Amino acid sequence: MSSQNASINITHFIIGGFDTLSRPTAVGVAILITYLLAVLANMINIMLIISDKRLHKPMYLLICNLAVVDIMYTSSCNPTMIGVLLAGVNTVSYVECLIQMCVFALGTLMESFVLAFMALDRFIAIIYPFQYHSYLTNTRVLILTFIVWFVAWCFVFYMPATVVPLPHCSSRLRYTFCDFPAVLRTTCVDPEKYFDEAAIIMFFILFFTFVFICLSYCGILLYVKLLSNNEKKKMGSTLVSHLICVIVHYCPAFVRIIFTRFGVVLTLEERQGLVIGAVLGPCLVNPFVYCLRTKEIKQKLFKIFKKFNTSE
Template sequence: MYLQNASINVTHFIIGGFDTVIRPEAIGVVMLIIYILVVLANTVNILFIIFDKRLHKPMYLLVCNLAVVDIIYTSSTSPTMIGVLLAGVNTISYVECIIQMFLGATMELFSLTIMAFDRLIAIIYPLQYHSYLTNTRIMVLTYILWIVGSGFVAVLPATVTPLPHCSLRLKYTFCDYAAVIRTTCVDPEKYFNLGAILSFFVLFFTFIFICLSYCVILFFVKLSSNNDRKKMGSTLVSHLICVICLYCPMFVIGILTRFGVVLTLEERQGLIIGIILGPTLVNPLVYCLRTKEIKNKIVKIFRKVNTVG
């Protein structure tokens, strides 16, 4: 029974998602190491692209944008979870919680979508690519996606803010929308449905666009020479790895659970943590190791270090 008159004044929330964890310190150390690697790898990518004028091209601007999104996304939640596991700080202020909810994975989806669009244009119109997609146009398109993505994400905290709360305890490991809704005094079902609809809309249209881009790219790959095939195939594999790491767990949590798939609390939280840390670690490693210019730059740096040593 949901009673609005039983509401309490909320200034902070208690994070209870790790209460059943047997060895929190071990998990915290692993998450801390991964988080440091995520920030370090993405920062390296950003610095390489900023300070090397040869990399001031549309594709690398999008890689830089993805790195910025990765850092913001993982930094919005990872420190909170690490603090709970290693320091026992299991409270978060109401304002911080709302901000954390706002910094969701939508921009990750949009960033991968625009990167698919970039590769599609590069392969279909290789000669006209630099006239179609200039640095200025890519920057404008990126800004537009940030505005649109922020608008989508803002819907969720906006629906939570006016609601009365009957509990301070979050069921999950950070300020997930579902966790905060469960602390309110209202029937959560319609709000869960709202979250599922928004998730489905963003996931479906970005995923369909990426899949259609892949289909067109594969068609052009078949018509290309062997050398061009290897180059196009490498581009496709790089992007595909990043897409799979992000979309698979998101589809399970955001869509399949609304159609009867039942997850335990531990399974759900494991997938959520995987969505946060997995793609943000894989993305910079993939683009460092599979992007020729960035990889060559890393090799040169290591050679200089070895020479000096």
């Protein structure tokens, strides 16, 4: 029987990634709380930056862009997982599934691109402090941000272009939401070729952005050696926030996407945990890191709380 004759007409998918979970409600509540905290923290960062004209600078525009990416990234899959775990809604329409797959992939790519862009910002700010505002203006940052989003969308279009023409033999997703591997496994074809193609694309993007970030840090460290101890501490504090975000994003990404393509075998539960952690971790950590470690944002937040307390 040919794969085409064995295919079925798909109108919706059934999410089966949580079928073996022993305590779905507890996991659902944990994901819900983490998701709400991540969205709230990122929205606060965005509102603080938009509302204060003194923060309309390249670095804060990049932080604002990262917050937008984090909200989109975490919202691409968490509502679906929360619906399955807490409301028992384990079906998603075909079109909604493809949209979720694309938005999730876009979030993954944009996290890498934005972190690389922020590394460039820190490199210019530290190496060329007097020329910084002439090199990176708000207009140039906005143009480069638009280009980065456009490039990310171009990569993402590979996924629906691959999946849509393929016949489907199953409507049941093995994983917890609609990502590319989950949807591809419902088709009637051998997915390994497509997995390898996607892995090459992701390896290229992750490797390129990670190496770019590492080279930026190497350049900064070589420059910092020439500074005094007080200046070194000041420079170090400006890099810690970015370094934390880089670690939280790239560690699970390398394990989940690249290492598994080179023979590291993960159980279904381990993969699910890595995917959920790879989404929730950066989206929750990033806003708190930049809110607590960026002096201007922290000062504005304290002023708001102080004003609120005095008004009471």
